[in-house]
Amino acid sequence: MDNDVSAGSATSTSVLGHLALGLTLLAFGIGLTDVVDGVTAADAVTLALYVGGVALFVAGLFAFRAGDSFTGTAFAGLGAFWFTWGTGAGEQVSADAAGLFLILWALLALSLTIGAAGSGPLVQGTYGLLTVALLLLGVAQFADSGGLAKVGGWLAALAGLASWYGATAALAKWPTALPRRRAAGRGVTAAG
Numbered sequence: 001m002d003n004d005v006s007a008g009s010a011t012s013t014s015v016l017g018h019l020a021l022g023l024t025l026l027a028f029g030i031g032l033t034d035v036v037d038g039v040t041a042a043d044a045v046t047l048a049l050y051v052g053g054v055a056l057f058v059a060g061l062f063a064f065r066a067g068d069s070f071t072g073t074a075f076a077g078l079g080a081f082w083f084t085w086g087t088g089a090g091e092q093v094s095a096d097a098a099g100l101f102l103i104l105w106a107l108l109a110l111s112l113t114i115g116a117a118g119s120g121p122l123v124q125g126t127y128g129l130l131t132v133a134l135l136l137l138g139v140a141q142f143a144d145s146g147g148l149a150k151v152g153g154w155l156a157a158l159a160g161l162a163s164w165y166g167a168t169a170a171l172a173k174w175p176t177a178l179p180r181r182r183a184a185g186r187g188v189t190a191a192g
Helices: 010-033 041-065 069-088 095-115 121-143 146-172
Strands: none
Touching (some): 010 041, 010 069, 010 146, 041 069, 095 121, 121 146
């Protein structure tokens, strides 16, 4: 790529990446919850492979090029996760190996949660929910617990919804912060 060619702004890269992450997490999470009859997490493989994997990884590379190392790390790392999950889906691996895979990737999500401290509550919430979802899904594999897997699926879907809303809000100029209440007594001056 020619160095004189713009890779787009960090903001547009972030919006695209959060849309891709949100859609992938929603599809994956909803598939784990059994809320839609006949839809499973395996049905999200194509979306995870191309949108969550390839598109998110490329968005990460563009973010790095734009000088945004946090977003680049987040999207390239999560793109690698989704690509690995998408290409390995359906392979015969032990439940313990699957659990370890999910817990190791939860460490990346935890790093992103900590690193997103200045990025706002939607971004940090997305990564925080993803961290807990991956931990629960990993433990569910070790414990052979369908109930924990469903809870992890709901948390993944909520993380996807937060990511989708944050990106959509940036495009539509919607609010992303809750209004703060004024403290009692503020604005009152003492007469003297």
